[in-house]
Amino acid sequence: MTVFGFLDWLWVVLYLLIMVGAGVLFYRLGRRGQSDFFLAGRGLPWWLPAASVYATHTATDTPMWFAGVVYRYGLAGIWYSFFAAWCAISAFVSTRIFRRSLAYTQAEWNTIRFSGLGAELLRGWMSGWQVFMSMFILGWVGIAMGKVCQYLFDWPVWVGLVVFSSMCAAYVMASGYWGVIMADFLQGVIAFAVILIVSVWGMLAAGGPSGIIDKLAAMGQSSRLNPFSFSGWFTGDFPIAWFLTMMVIALLGGFGMGTSIDWYVEAQRIQSARTVRDASYSIWWGTALVLMRNAVWAPAILGFYVLYPNIQDTKEYEMAWFRIGFDYLPVGMVGFFFAGIIAIHISTISAVLNLGAMYFTRDLYLHYWKRTATETELVWVGRLATLVLLIGSFFYGLMMEEITSWLIFALWIMAAGVWLPNILQVVWWRFNAWGYLSSWIANLGLSWLLVWVLPSFGVIPELPDYQQFWVLMILGALIYVPITFLTRPDDLDHLVRYYVMSRPIGWWGPIRREAQRRGLLARANA
C-alpha cells in the first residue's frame, strides 16, 4: 500500500477539477446537435484528433500487457505493440477514402459502400457489435484501473473501476466529443510527460542505461537488447513466422477498414478532422506517438527486469511500470504519477463511451427506430446511451481475470477471419454485403472452434496464434468467397455514387468506366 502526502493528493484533485471543467466548458458546444456531440462539428485541425488518437490508445491496461511482453521477450516484445502500425498505410489510403464518405461510423459506411437488404443487415449487425465491444473494452480497461487502485490503496477492485469511469462519464455526458477531444489533448500531454519521467526514473533506479546493459550481460541476457531477437523461424514461443505474420496484418491491413479493433475509434477521429489532409495527418502522427511511447516504456521495463529478474507470475510482472513509479518516485511525485495514470485511464474511457453512444444513437436509434428524431433528442439519447454503456462496463469488468489473455485473444480473433474481407470491401467492387456479413458470422464460429473448443476436446492441437490467423483466414475465405459470387453484385447506381464520392483504391475498373460514361468523373473534377 502506498501512502500519499498532501502534495500527492493536490495533484490528483487539481487534475480531476480540470477534467470536469472541460465538461462544463464545452457543454454549450456539445449540445448543439449530433454533429457536435459526436464529431465536434467536423472542424478540428489535425493535431487535436492526433492527440486524441495517442491519448485514447494509452490506456491503463496498455502498460500492463506491454510490460508483460517486454519482460518476457526483451526489446523484441515491442513488436507486439506494432499492430498499431496499420495506420502507416491507412493514413494515406483507407483514412482518405473513409473521410470522403463522411460516414459517422463504420456501420454507416457499410450502407454507403453496399446496397439493399444486405447493407442494412450489416449496419444493424455492425452497430450492435460495436455497442457490445465498447462495453467490453470499457470493462477491460476499467478493471485495469481497479487493479492499480488495489495495488496502491488496497481498495477492492470494483472501487477503482467504478469511481474513475463514473467521473469520466460525467463530462462525456455533458459535452460529448467536444469534451472528449479537448480533455484528450490535455491528457495526452500529461500522459506523455508522466511516461517519460517515470521511465527515465526507473532506468536510473536500475543503474542507468549502461548499468542495465552491464547487468543484462552479467545475467547472460544481452539478447534482450536486440529488438530482432527471435526464437527461430518457426520454433520457440517468439518465432520469425509470428513477426512476419504480424507485419502482414498490421501493414497491409492499412488498405482496409476495420482490420484492427482500433479502427472504429480512429474512424471517429478521422471524421472529426476538418479536411482529408487533416484526417490523414491526425492518424499518422497520433500513431507515431503511440509507437514512440512504447519505445520509451520498453527500456524502463528492461530496467525492472534487471531489478527483479525471476518473477514467474504474469500478474506480478505486468505491473512492472506501475511498480517503478510507485516504488521509486519521491513523495510528492507519486501523486503526479497517479494523476497521469488517471489521465491515461480517463482518455480511453471517455473516447469509448462517446464512440459506443454514437453507434447506438446514429445507427440504431436514428436509423432504425426514430428517423424523425430532432437534434436535441439525439443528443439526449447519446447521453442516455453513455450512461447505459457505463453501467454495462462494470459487469464486464468484474468478469475479466487476466488482462493479457483477453487482449491477445481479442487481437487475434477480431483480426483473423475478417481481416481480408475488411480489405476486400475497400479495394474490390464485386465484394458485396452478403460476402462481408457471412465472413463476420463465419469468423465468430470458426474462431471459437479453432481457438477454444476443438483444442479443449483434443480434436486438434493448440496452434500458435500466428498459425491460427492463417488457418482462420483460409477457412473463412472458403465460406465468404463462394457466397460473394453466388449473390448479386451491389446496385450499379449505388456503386457509381460511392466511387465518385470516395474514389477508392484497387479493382474498381467497371465502376470507374461507368462513372466516366455517365460523365460523373469529369463533372466531379471540373
Next chain:
Amino acid sequence: MPLIRRNWTPAEADEWTREDWYAIVMSPLAYLLLTVGTALSMMLLPAGYLILAAGALVTILMHWVIDPKLKVVSSEYEKRQHDYLEELERSARWKEDNNG
C-alpha cells in the same frame, strides 16, 4: 516527367499515383525506424541515434512527397462536402434521395 510530382490539378490529384505509393512504402519504414531508434536511443546506444535520425529523415521526405497532393485533394473535396453531407442525412433518416 519528374520522379516526384509536386504540382497537381484537382482531377489529377484525385487519381492514385506513384506519389501515393511512395508514401505507402515510406510510412511503415518511418514507423519502424522511429520505434527502434527511440528504444535504442533511450539505452544511449549510438546505433539508436542513427536509426532515429534516419526515421526522422524518412518522415520529412514522406511529407514532402505527399503533402502537395493531399492539399489539392482536400481543397477540391471540401467544395463538394456540403452536398454529400445533405445526402448522408437523407440516407440516415430513410428519406427519398432524388440525386441518384
